[in-house]
Structure formats: structure tokens, C-alpha cells
Amino acid sequence: MGYKAMIGLEMHCEASLTNSKVFSSARNSYSVTPNENIRPYDMGFPGVLPVVNKEAVKMALKTSMVLNCKQPEYMYFERKNYYYPDMPKNFQITQETKPIPVGIYGYVDYECNGEERRVRVNNIHLEEDAASSDHLYDTTVIDYNRAGNPLLELVTEPDFRSGEEAESFLDHMRCVYQYLGVSECDTKKGHIRCDVNVSIIDESLDPEDPSNWGTKVEVKNVNSFGGVRECIKYEIKRQTRAKEEGTYDTEVVQETRRWDEETGTTISMRSKVDAVDYKYFVEPNIPKYKLTKEWLDEIRASIPELAYDRKKRYMNDYELSEYDSNILVKEKKISDFFEETVKLGADPKEACNWVNGMILSYLNYNMITIDEIFMTPEMLRDLIKLIDDKTISSKQAKDVFAKVLEDKKEPMKVVKDEGMMQITDEGSIEGIVDEVLAENPKAIETYDPENPKALDFFIGQVMKKTRGKANPGMAYKMMKEKLDNLKK
Amino acid sequence: MKYMNKSLEELHEMLKNGEVTSKELIEESLKISHEVQEKYNAFVTILDDAKEREVTDNILSGIPCGIKDNYSTKGVLSTGSSNTLKDYIPFFDATAYAKLKEAGAVMVNKTVMDEFGMGGTGTTGHTGIVLNPWDKTRMCAGSSAGSACAVAAGVYPYATGSDTGDSIRKPAAYCGIVGYKPTYGMISRYGLFPFASSLDHLGVLTRNVKDAAIVVDNMKGIDKYDMTSWDSSKIHLADSLTGNVKGKKLCYIKEICDITEYENPSDELKEHFNNFFKAIAKAKELGMDVEEVSIDRTLLNALASVYVVISCAEATSNMSNLTGIIFGPRGEGKTWDEQTKDYRTKGFSSLIKRRFVIGSYVLQSKNQERYFRNAQRVRRLLVDAWKDLFKKYDAVILPVGSGPAKHFEGDNDMLSKETVTLEEHLQVGNFGGFPSITIPDGFINDLPVALNITGNCYNDETVLNIAYALEGTMNYKGQIAKEVK
Numbered sequence: 001m002g003y004k005a006m007i008g009l010e011m012h013c014e015a016s017l018t019n020s021k022v023f024s025s026a027r028n029s030y031s032v033t034p035n036e037n038i039r040p041y042d043m044g045f046p047g048v049l050p051v052v053n054k055e056a057v058k059m060a061l062k063t064s065m066v067l068n069c070k071q072p073e074y075m076y077f078e079r080k081n082y083y084y085p086d087m088p089k090n091f092q093i094t095q096e097t098k099p100i101p102v103g104i105y106g107y108v109d110y111e112c113n114g115e116e117r118r119v120r121v122n123n124i125h126l127e128e129d130a131a132s133s134d135h136l137y138d139t140t141v142i143d144y145n146r147a148g149n150p151l152l153e154l155v156t157e158p159d160f161r162s163g164e165e166a167e168s169f170l171d172h173m174r175c176v177y178q179y180l181g182v183s184e185c186d187t188k189k190g191h192i193r194c195d196v197n198v199s200i201i202d203e204s205l206d207p208e209d210p211s212n213w214g215t216k217v218e219v220k221n222v223n224s225f226g227g228v229r230e231c232i233k234y235e236i237k238r239q240t241r242a243k244e245e246g247t248y249d250t251e252v253v254q255e256t257r258r259w260d261e262e263t264g265t266t267i268s269m270r271s272k273v274d275a276v277d278y279k280y281f282v283e284p285n286i287p288k289y290k291l292t293k294e295w296l297d298e299i300r301a302s303i304p305e306l307a308y309d310r311k312k313r314y315m316n317d318y319e320l321s322e323y324d325s326n327i328l329v330k331e332k333k334i335s336d337f338f339e340e341t342v343k344l345g346a347d348p349k350e351a352c353n354w355v356n357g358m359i360l361s362y363l364n365y366n367m368i369t370i371d372e373i374f375m376t377p378e379m380l381r382d383l384i385k386l387i388d389d390k391t392i393s394s395k396q397a398k399d400v401f402a403k404v405l406e407d408k409k410e411p412m413k414v415v416k417d418e419g420m421m422q423i424t425d426e427g428s429i430e431g432i433v434d435e436v437l438a439e440n441p442k443a444i445e446t447y448d449p450e451n452p453k454a455l456d457f458f459i460g461q462v463m464k465k466t467r468g469k470a471n472p473g474m475a476y477k478m479m480k481e482k483l484d485n486l487k488k
Numbered sequence: 489m490k491y492m493n494k495s496l497e498e499l500h501e502m503l504k505n506g507e508v509t510s511k512e513l514i515e516e517s518l519k520i521s522h523e524v525q526e527k528y529n530a531f532v533t534i535l536d537d538a539k540e541r542e543v544t545d546n547i548l549s550g551i552p553c554g555i556k557d558n559y560s561t562k563g564v565l566s567t568g569s570s571n572t573l574k575d576y577i578p579f580f581d582a583t584a585y586a587k588l589k590e591a592g593a594v595m596v597n598k599t600v601m602d603e604f605g606m607g608g609t610g611t612t613g614h615t616g617i618v619l620n621p622w623d624k625t626r627m628c629a630g631s632s633a634g635s636a637c638a639v640a641a642g643v644y645p646y647a648t649g650s651d652t653g654d655s656i657r658k659p660a661a662y663c664g665i666v667g668y669k670p671t672y673g674m675i676s677r678y679g680l681f682p683f684a685s686s687l688d689h690l691g692v693l694t695r696n697v698k699d700a701a702i703v704v705d706n707m708k709g710i711d712k713y714d715m716t717s718w719d720s721s722k723i724h725l726a727d728s729l730t731g732n733v734k735g736k737k738l739c740y741i742k743e744i745c746d747i748t749e750y751e752n753p754s755d756e757l758k759e760h761f762n763n764f765f766k767a768i769a770k771a772k773e774l775g776m777d778v779e780e781v782s783i784d785r786t787l788l789n790a791l792a793s794v795y796v797v798i799s800c801a802e803a804t805s806n807m808s809n810l811t812g813i814i815f816g817p818r819g820e821g822k823t824w825d826e827q828t829k830d831y832r833t834k835g836f837s838s839l840i841k842r843r844f845v846i847g848s849y850v851l852q853s854k855n856q857e858r859y860f861r862n863a864q865r866v867r868r869l870l871v872d873a874w875k876d877l878f879k880k881y882d883a884v885i886l887p888v889g890s891g892p893a894k895h896f897e898g899d900n901d902m903l904s905k906e907t908v909t910l911e912e913h914l915q916v917g918n919f920g921g922f923p924s925i926t927i928p929d930g931f932i933n934d935l936p937v938a939l940n941i942t943g944n945c946y947n948d949e950t951v952l953n954i955a956y957a958l959e960g961t962m963n964y965k966g967q968i969a970k971e972v973k
Binding site: 040043044045046047048049050051052079081083085088089090091140277278279280281284285286287 | 560566568573576578579580582677678679680681682684685686712713714715716801802804805808809810811813814815824825828848851852853856860
């Protein structure tokens with residue numbers, strides 16, 4: 001008998017692009033120096049009170065709208081009570097589904113392997129992040145920089161059927177968050193963390209009927225998209241094997257597991273019986289407040305062009321291929337870089353080739369982001385222009401590109417300093433061509449005008465003399481004319 | 489005592505005229521502080537190095553005051569009268585204290601309270617019990633016990649307090665002084681160690697109504713650090729005290745004030761009510777209408793339980809930050825949870841622990857509907873009942889407690905079922921965030937007793953003006969405690 005999987009995700013995304021934290025005026029900024037961005041609130045000193053960051057609420061509502069969710073009439077926050085050293089107040093201010101959070105009951109359409117899919121969204125809510133802990137050999141150190149950063153938790157219905165679907169959805173959402181200006185979604189900075197719920201069900205049964213559902217296993221804190229995909233694959237395999245071996249009821253229990261990246265397996269953390277009672281209640285220090293229609297309309301109007309629309313525009317207006325367009329829009333900052341280059345006057349197709357080719361491979365090879373590369377859209381525009389007006393050859397352009405990044409110099413300067421300007425002056429080229437002809441009488445004797453390769457030797461000599469700077473087209477044309485005349 | 493028995497206006501006048509200096513006031517206040525500490529144990533900290541301040545046009549400038557120890561005071565020990573914070577020196581000021589400082593006020597001591605404001609006896613602070621300056625065998629009530637004791641004993645004209653159930657207004661009554669908590673959010677709670685956030689108010693204890701108005705005028709104001717604070721810049725409490733209350737309407741509640749509602753009333757209770765109705769008669773003489781109203785007894789009977797459930801629930805969550813990990817003495821143990829457990833086990837008094845257990849119990853998902861949510865619903869019903877009264881009346885006037893200050897021993901600590909509503913009705917002021925003021929209205933066996941006036945939210949000016957007018961008809965304004973035992 002076959003089985004199908006029912007997979008739900010809880011995707012935590014840090015809204016990294018607000019100025020300050022969600023309930024305190026400390027800076028929301030990733031920092032390598034521990035405990036740099038903190039205010040009394042973030043460390044839970046006696047007497048501190050939360051003050052809601054309007055910008056964070058706005059971002060949350062924007063996301064809620066893009067997810068086709070219903071927005072609440074009133075904003076509430078709730079307290080979730082539990083003790084953990086990464087949370088100094090020992091309660092987290094968050095939102096529960098009752099009363100409704102920033103968004104409830106929506107859906108997202110996304111693509112997986114070129115096919116359109118839809119996942120239902122149970123809810124999205126705004127909460128404060130915990131501090132980050134570093135577990136050293138015999139001690140743990142806590143860094144409160146992250147404590148109190150705005151965190152958006154998106155909870156889907158169990159609509160995914162495979163690890164690939166879940167991964168595609170995460171890719172899609174990363175795009176959404178980046179385009180909305182909510183988050184950089186940098187997994188290296190821990191901006192995205194996922195909890196994964198997996199259960200399996202006999203293929204013949206109706207997944208809409210809860211009585212058919214299998215035992216739900218939760219895998220906590222999976223911090224990469226690949227990890228999500230792999231841990232789902234592993235869980236499906238584990239649960240299916242248990243079904244086939246008849247050990248499902250004892251082996252697959254309602255529990256929380258964690259993903260172990262090194263072994264590629266999930267490991268049991270605690271059973272649901274030990275589940276914490278979070279003792280939720282409405283946060284008394286934040287008065288509930290009405291979301292006016294005007295404000296919601298204003299927020300809706302501020303939603304920018306998202307990746308999907310951008311992709312369509314690239315295909316229609318710039319006649320780029322779907323493949324290229326997909327690559328360009330995947331990271332908003334890459335797409336922005338491309339757009340800026342085009343806006344500055346570069347040809348879209350050439351700009352696309354450079355961005356998707358040289359630039360992306362440079363970023364990947366050096367493991368940096370587009371913010372960190374020395375090349376700017378202006379420089380790329382200049383580089384493309386240098387080729388277009390034949391100042392340099394496209395082969396030279398690649399060297400210029402490398403030099404720009406290596407020496408941190410602008411393309412124009414590289415070309416000048418390296419003496420890379422092509423010789424396009426007819427008189428100069430003629431002089432060199434004549435020199436070459438005068439120096440190689442033997443070669444002229446054996447020259448066969450019918451053989452297309454026969455010219456190569458002469459052109460090679462021209463290039464040698466000019467150290468590659470002679471315009472190849474002009475040199476070729478002139479050389480052929482002269483040789484053909486000599487042979488007549 | 490040359491100066492500290494005077495009112496703020498009198499002292500300000502003297503400072504302005506050069507009859508006395510800020511330095512001399514502080515010296516006297518400190519001297520009495522030490523005497524009062526010796527006799528009644530009212531302070532956690534006495535600031536012997538308190539410096540004089542420049543006398544400006546602000547009435548508070550240069551004049552000493554006391555600050556309750558649950559106010560965060562930058563650079564000055566702030567313990568909340570708890571062992572868990574016995575060495576805690578904050579690095580930021582509570583907004584209300586910062587405002588007093590800005591006005592030129594001089595803090596000379598931090599006053600003892602029931603641990604974190606939980607308790608109504610003044611006996612649970614980590615530095616020991618506070619004695620009543622009228623009778624050392626009796627309590628000051630709490631939690632603002634030290635503040636009430638010190639103001640009554642003439643240490644200074646005012647001390648700040650906080651009030652979650654009746655923590656300003658009950659001690660004021662037991663000590664024969666004025667206790668006022670304004671509308672919820674009029675004074676920022678930022679920097680006040682929280683007990684139950686939805687019920688916590690800041691306020692003041694003074695020896696006359698006008699002083700209370702002057703001090704709160706200086707403490708109040710919208711604060712960007714407290715979302716529940718509101719803009720009260722159009723409210724001028726001291727200026728509104730005209731004494732003209734003609735045509736104002738008051739009511740008292742039959743189920744609380746009618747002696748026939750009690751099966752075997754003590755002589756003390758009879759006398760207490762007698763005092764109260766004398767004050768009612770004076771209110772009528774001032775031109776106010778006073779009527780008796782009735783409120784469903786079932787609802788009134790639920791009052792005290794509602795308070796316990798809500799305040800304990802919020803408290804258990806609010807005080808989860810006390811772990812000894814970031815601040816406070818680090819507990820013993822190998823892991824963070826062992827250390828936290830050790831710190832909390834050793835640090836909190838048994839009363840607080842009991843309340844934490846109750847708070848956790850009523851919030852548990854299996855109990856929450858039955859206890860916590862129902863308590864919230866009944867809270868709403870009680871507030872609505874009072875709001876209904878405010879549609880017709882400017883204020884509700886009621887006696888405070890069942891008589892004078894209780895003995896530490898002998899008086900049954902457990903509330904008698906009959907007088908529980910009488911003892912606890914001030915809590916409605918916290919449920920609704922209503923402005924509420926207690927003023928002395930007489931004596932029983934040389935011990936002070938009091939009445940309370942509570943009005944609708946934002947009507948602080950009316951409530952204070954009524955209290956001010958009534959105070960003028962009685963002889964208890966500005967009184968200093970005279971020890972009878």
C-alpha cells in the first residue's frame with residue numbers, strides 16, 4: 001500500500017528591516033559584538049514595559065495581506081509564559097489565534113518544479129524573538145542582541161506532500177519577505193527558522209477528514225531550506241518503514257524531534273505528554289487598539305511589485321527567458337541591481353547575462369552578498385558600454401571585470417591603467433599590418449587565400465605586436481585585403 | 489518638629505521668603521527619618537547624603553519626600569522589600585520619580601512595603617514589619633506601609649505609593665492621612681516594579697487633599713515608555729480645588745453601609761458607620777445630594793475572589809523575570825534552572841509563593857476558563873455596575889475597612905465572611921481604573937478611621953474637589969500621629 005505525507009510548516013522570519021525592536025527602542029541590527037543593541041526592556045529589568053513598534057505591525061499586516069489572510073479589527077498581544085534563559089522576562093509577547101492575530105485563514109500560490117501549487121495559511125502572527133545562546137564546552141553564553149527583534153511566525157495547514165514542495169514554498173516566501181522589505185531573510189544571520197510537522201496517511205484515504213490522519217511528529221528548529229527538505233524526506237521514510245514493519249504505533253508517537261544535520265536524521269527531544277502549558281493571557285501592558293480602515297488601505301496600497309510580477313515584466317518588456325528571469329528575481333537585491341543597471345542605460349539582455357553569469361558566480365564562489373561586491377550598477381553599465389563601443393573586446397571585458405574586483409578600481413580606470421584600449425585607428429593598424437607583412441615574406445609565399453585558417457598566423461603577429469590591443473575585426477579585414485592583393 | 493508637620497504650600501512659602509532653606513528641611517526630615525526608623529521600621533534606605541535643591545516656582549522644589557521601594561531609582565537601592573532584589577541598584581529612574589526630581593523634589597528615603605506590593609499588612613517586607621505610629625501593636629496596612637507611617641509621623645509632607653488593590657488607600661486610612669490614586673494611566677507605570685499590570689496604579693500619601701493634588705500634578709503625564717498612559721495636560725488637579733461642590737451627587741451602597749446587613753456588628757463597626765454618616769451629613773450641608781443605592785449582593789460577594797484570581801495570575805507572570813540570572817544574587821546549582829529555583833525558593837516569602845501557586849493554577853489551560861476568564865468577566869460586571877452609578881452620581885462614598893488599624897496578633901487575619909466586602913471594596917477602583925481618594929473621617933478609641941471617595945475615570949478633578957470640600961468640614965486635615973500605645 002502507498003502512503004502520502006501531510007506536511008505543515010511553522011516558518012519564523014525575523015523582520016530584520018525595522019529600525020528598532022518590536023517592543024523596545026533598541027536597534028534591530030545584526031551585530032557580531034554581543035549585547036550591543038539592548039535597552040532595559042530587552043533584559044527584563046524590573047519595571048520595564050513594552051511599547052509596540054508601529055513599523056513592525058505594518059510589516060506584519062502587509063505580509064498578512066499578501067498571504068490573502070483576514071486582518072483583525074483590533075490588535076491584541078498575548079503573553080506566553082515559560083522559563084528559559086534566552087528570554088529574560090520569562091514570558092514572550094506574541095499573538096494567539098483567539099483573539100485573531102495579524103492574519104488568519106489565507107493561502108499562498110507558489111511554484112514547485114514549474115507547476116503551480118497552493119498552500120493554505122492557518123495564521124501569521126507577530127512576536128518578539130529570544131536571545132541567542134552559544135553552547136560552549138562547559139558553559140553557555142547568551143547574547144541579547146537578538147532578544148526582542150520582531151519575528152513573524154507563519155503557520156500553514158498540512159498541505160505539502162513532499163520535501164520539495166515545502167522547500168519551494170520557503171523559497172517563495174523568502175522572496176515575498178524580501179520584496180516587501182520585511183526581512184533580508186539571511187539564513188546565516190538566523191533570520192529564518194522552521195518547525196516542521198509530518199504525518200503520513202494511506203494513499204486511498206481522504207486527507208480532508210481528520211479521522212484519517214496519522215500521528216503528527218514535530219521537528220523543531222530546522223534552520224536551512226535544504227534541511228527542511230531533507231528532514232521531511234527522512235521522516236516520511238522513517239514513518240513509512242514503521243508502517244510497513246508493523247511498528248508504527250510504538251515507533252511513531254506524538255512528539256517533538258530535532259533535525260541533526262550531521263547524521264541527516266531526526267532525534268527525539270520530548271513527548272507531547274511533557275508539553276509545556278504556556279498559560280496564555282492577554283498582555284495587559286498593551287491596550288488593544290483598533291486598526292482603522294484608512295490605515296489598512298494605506299498599507300495595502302504600499303505593497304510593492306512582487307517577484308512574480310517582476311518576472312513577467314522581464315519576460316514581456318525585456319524579452320528575457322523564463323529561466324533567466326527566474327534567476328534574476330529570486331533574490332530581490334540581485335533583481336534590484338539588475339534593474340538599476342538597466343535604468344542607467346545598459347542593454348537588459350547584456351545586463352542579465354553579466355548579472356546571472358559573472359556576478360552570481362563571483363558571489364557564490366566568494367560566499368558574499370551583492371551588497372558586499374565592489375561592482376556597482378554604474379560600473380556594470382560602464383563595462384557593458386566599453387564593449388558596445390568596441391573600446392575593449394568581450395574577452396578583455398572578463399579580465400576587466402576581474403581587475404575591477406581585485407584592485408577595487410572602476411572599469412574605465414582599469415582599461416586606462418592596463419593600457420587595454422583597443423587600437424581602432426586605421427592608420428595605426430595599417431602600419432602594424434605592413435610591418436608584419438614585411439617581416440614574414442616566407443609566410444606570404446605559403447599563404448592560401450582559400451584556407452580560412454591561413455590568416456591566423458598573421459593576425460597573431462599583429463596581436464603580439466600590439467599586445468592584443470588591435471581591434472581584431474579591423475586587423476583581420478585589413479590583413480586579408482593586403483594579402484589577397486599580394487597574391488593576385 | 490519645626491517644619492515637617494507643615495503642608496507643601498506652607499513650606500514653599502517659607503522657602504520663598506527665606507524663612508528656611510532646603511538644606512534645613514532635609515536635615516530635619518533626615519533626623520526624624522532616623523527616629524521613625526528606630527521606632528516603626530518604615531525605611532529600607534535612608535539617604536543621609538540627600539542634597540538640597542534650588543527653590544524654584546515649583547511648589548515641590550527643595551522639599552523632602554519619601555519614595556516607595558518599588559519605584560526604580562537610578563543609583564539608589566530599590567528592593568521592592570524583597571530578598572530577591574536586596575542588592576539591586578537600578579540604572580534608570582521610574583518616569584514618575586524622574587518627574588518629581590525634575591520638579592525639584594528631594595528624596596530622603598525609600599519606604600518599606602509588603603514584598604512587591606503583595607500584601608495588606610506591612611509585615612512581609614524583607615527588612616521586617618512596619619509599626620503603626622498611632623499604636624505600635626497595630627499594623628499600618630499595606631502595601632505602602634512605610635510611606636503611610638512616615639507621612640503620618642511627620643517625616644515629610646508626602647511619600648509616593650502604589651496601589652493594586654487598596655495599597656495606598658488602606659494604609660492611609662489606618663494612619664489617619666490622605667491616600668490618592670488617580671485614574672489608571674494618568675501616572676506612567678514605567679519603572680514601577682509590577683505586581684498586577686492591569687490593576688497597578690501609582691499615587692501619593694499626604695496629610696491633606698491639596699498636597700495630594702499638587703504632587704500628582706507633578707507625577708502625571710503621558711509617557712512614551714508606557715502605552716497605557718494618556719495625555720492629561722488639560723487636567724490641573726490643584727487648580728480645580730474650589731471647595732464648591734454644591735449640586736454634586738454622591739451615593740453609598742446599602743449592602744456595605746447599612747448596619748442591619750451585619751448579623752452581630754461590633755461596637756467598633758457601629759462607631760465606624762456612625763462616623764461615616766456624620767460625614768455624609770456634612771456632605772449634605774455642603775449642598776451635595778447623597779443617596780443610598782443597592783448593588784446585587786452576589787456580585788459584591790465575588791469581588792474579593794476576582795481580585796485574588798486576576799492579581800495572582802498577572803503577578804506570577806510579571807515576576808518571572810526574577811531569576812537571579814541577569815540581576816539579583818545568583819542562586820546555587822549546576823544549571824540555570826537549579827540556580828533559578830534556588831534563588832526563588834530562598835528569595836520570596838511564603839505569602840508570595842502561595843500567590844504564585846494560585847496564579848499559575850488559575851492560568852493553566854485546564855483551569856483558565858473556570859477561574860481566570862470568569863474572574864475577568866465578573867470584573868467587567870463589577871466595573872459596569874459602578875459605571876452605571878457614575879451615570880447618575882459624581883462619586884461613590886464608602887467607609888474604608890471595618891474600623892481602625894488591626895492588631896498584629898489577636899485580630900483574625902482571615903477576613904470574616906461578613907465584612908469581606910467592606911474590607912475589600914476599594915479593589916473596584918483598581919478593576920475600573922477609577923480615581924479614588926481616602927481621607928480621615930474620625931477616631932475610634934483615639935485611632936483614626938477613614939472614608940473613601942471614588943469617581944469615574946478621568947474625573948479626578950471632581951473626586952478631589954469633593955474630598956477637599958469634605959476635608960474642610962472636619963478636623964483631621966494635616967494631623968500628625970500621636971502615639972496612644
